[in-house]
Amino acid sequence: MSGSNSSGSNTSKMAVPQAKEAMNRFKQEVASEIGVPLKEGYNGELTSAQAGSIGGEMVKKMIMKQEEEMSGK
Helix, strand or coil, X not given: CCCCCCCCCCCCCCCCHHHHHXXXXXXXXXXXXXXXXXXXXXXXXXXXXXXXXXXXXXXXXXXXXXXXXXXCC
């Protein structure tokens, strides 16, 4: 499989390691807003839909923020 990551290394490393805590806080905030019971550590009891809704809402909020900044608001 050309191009696949078969070495087993973690591909979810942040480009800016200092941003990790801010992203974790953001994730907790979004989960709380949409009613997903996210806790610190392992969250294997969440459904795929719940986990996906957190990420989807995070992306939506980040895009909205960027659009606001680009429009000068």
